[in-house]
Amino acid sequence: MADLSVNFVGIKAPNPFWLASGPPSNSGYQVMKAFDSGWGGAVWKTLGIPTINVSSRYGGVNYRKTRMIGLNNIELISDRRLSDNLRDIEDVKKHFPGHAIIASLMVQTRDEWHQIVKDAENAGVDGIELNFGCPHGMCERGMGSAVGQEPKLIELITSWVMEIAKVPVIVKLTPNVTDITLSAKAAKRGGANAIALINTIQSIAGVDIDNFIPYPIVGSMSTNGGYSGPAVKPIALNMVKNCAMDNDVSVPISGIGGIETWRDAVEFFLLGAGSVQVCTAVMHYGFGIIKKMIIGLEQYMDEKGFKSIDEIIGKALPNVTNWENLNLKHRVIAKINREKCTGCQLCYTACEDGAYQSIALPENSINRVPIIIEDNCVGCNLCSLVCPVDNCITMVRKDNITEIETWKQRTEAGNIPSTFDDELAGGLKHPSANPLDALKRKKNN
Numbered sequence: 001m002a003d004l005s006v007n008f009v010g011i012k013a014p015n016p017f018w019l020a021s022g023p024p025s026n027s028g029y030q031v032m033k034a035f036d037s038g039w040g041g042a043v044w045k046t047l048g049i050p051t052i053n054v055s056s057r058y059g060g061v062n063y064r065k066t067r068m069i070g071l072n073n074i075e076l077i078s079d080r081r082l083s084d085n086l087r088d089i090e091d092v093k094k095h096f097p098g099h100a101i102i103a104s105l106m107v108q109t110r111d112e113w114h115q116i117v118k119d120a121e122n123a124g125v126d127g128i129e130l131n132f133g134c135p136h137g138m139c140e141r142g143m144g145s146a147v148g149q150e151p152k153l154i155e156l157i158t159s160w161v162m163e164i165a166k167v168p169v170i171v172k173l174t175p176n177v178t179d180i181t182l183s184a185k186a187a188k189r190g191g192a193n194a195i196a197l198i199n200t201i202q203s204i205a206g207v208d209i210d211n212f213i214p215y216p217i218v219g220s221m222s223t224n225g226g227y228s229g230p231a232v233k234p235i236a237l238n239m240v241k242n243c244a245m246d247n248d249v250s251v252p253i254s255g256i257g258g259i260e261t262w263r264d265a266v267e268f269f270l271l272g273a274g275s276v277q278v279c280t281a282v283m284h285y286g287f288g289i290i291k292k293m294i295i296g297l298e299q300y301m302d303e304k305g306f307k308s309i310d311e312i313i314g315k316a317l318p319n320v321t322n323w324e325n326l327n328l329k330h331r332v333i334a335k336i337n338r339e340k341c342t343g344c345q346l347c348y349t350a351c352e353d354g355a356y357q358s359i360a361l362p363e364n365s366i367n368r369v370p371i372i373i374e375d376n377c378v379g380c381n382l383c384s385l386v387c388p389v390d391n392c393i394t395m396v397r398k399d400n401i402t403e404i405e406t407w408k409q410r411t412e413a414g415n416i417p418s419t420f421d422d423e424l425a426g427g428l429k430h431p432s433a434n435p436l437d438a439l440k441r442k443k444n445n
């Protein structure tokens, strides 16, 4: 059976699933309950000088029937007194000595950082996370993302903490920057033992179009907040990958952003994360989701023959490269499984209006299965993505598998398009219909 335990820069936990700093890790009651349910660690709701929160404070983004594919929040750091939080941390640590408790911290001056690090350590935390991420409220006061967007400040404040910290220090980064590796490198220069990413993405969840107020509404006003949940996962994965692939970063990464299932977690491990943190999914579905996450991860690891999490970390990274190194000779085309096709013709519309007019409708109206025009198909994938039936449209390989030619090679050989009307244009040989045919079709209909 696979061993799920982790030792993340010296922070030990029975599994790599940790609560991210946020509402689910706001109190001893919640963290105790989470550990009892199976969570391996918790990053406590950010501690500092207690704040005062507004009501309401969350805005949801729904997509069709799915609630909260994204969550926008304007909540600040903990509004509880530091002493109350520290007492709770001590209590939980007594009951769960083998679980990881990490104190997320956010204060302003060097003296405040030194004091709060000592206080957290005295309460028994296994690690410290520096919150340089909140993109709302706290940044107006010179903290959170105001620090995380300025590499010099990341480095300086991390170094203040490293002057005093005895437990491992993780720097949590904001995604509200153009190049997250600059922030990661600054954290490393400051002496950080690890980084965590991502915090929330600055956002507005939507607007009440009758009252003209963005969500979440506080009286008759609103403000921008931080976006989290499944919608942010692709952004988080890319940022984790960027940090993991940068040799100048080379510190362990705790991956965060939209994780809801064991599969999401595995994706983060494969792109370089050594532990994962979850906030919004717990807010949505409760601590109980951990059960399936653990079982799923164990099964996956057993099936693949992985004995420990360390064996998974970064396994997809050798398969990530720059665009210029992709094989231009690789060619796939769409194929429809006639048995599975329901005849909804969504693929036809998508290809006709949004791709390369490579799908035809059958002449006979009884048979509704569309036909792929193989010579036109560029293998973009769109039809297979819109098809509502699993594995009904598959992409079939058509190239000579041995032939490889990359943009980089072509550039070096002087064989790339370089003028506006260049004969080397990739699309030159694609069949394209006469524009006027579009109007004829309308008349015929």
Ligand SMILES: Cc1cc2nc3c(=O)[nH]c(=O)nc-3n(C[C@H](O)[C@H](O)[C@H](O)COP(=O)(O)O)c2cc1C
Pocket (backbone or CB within 6 Å): 020, 021, 022, 023, 045, 046, 071, 073, 075, 076, 077, 078, 104, 131, 133, 172, 198, 199, 200, 227, 228, 229, 230, 232, 256, 257, 258, 259, 277, 278, 279, 280, 281
């Ligand atoms: C309501 C809410 C409050 C949060 N509060 C904090 C916080 O106090 N400190 C912190 O570092 N991150 C905070 N976060 C950010 C989360 O820890 C996490 O980085 C982010 O939500 C992305 O992960 P997720 O998609 O699993 O929620 C908060 C997130 C939410 C949704």
Ligand code: SF4
Pocket (backbone or CB within 6 Å): 336, 337, 340, 341, 342, 343, 344, 345, 346, 347, 348, 368, 369, 370, 386, 387, 388, 389, 392, 393
């Ligand atoms: S989208 Fe899928 S199910 Fe619908 S017509 Fe196309 S192939 Fe058939």
Ligand code: SF4
Pocket (backbone or CB within 6 Å): 333, 334, 350, 351, 355, 356, 357, 358, 359, 372, 376, 377, 378, 379, 380, 381, 382, 383, 384
């Ligand atoms: S892969 Fe792209 S071009 Fe080919 S049929 Fe599907 S949508 Fe059209």
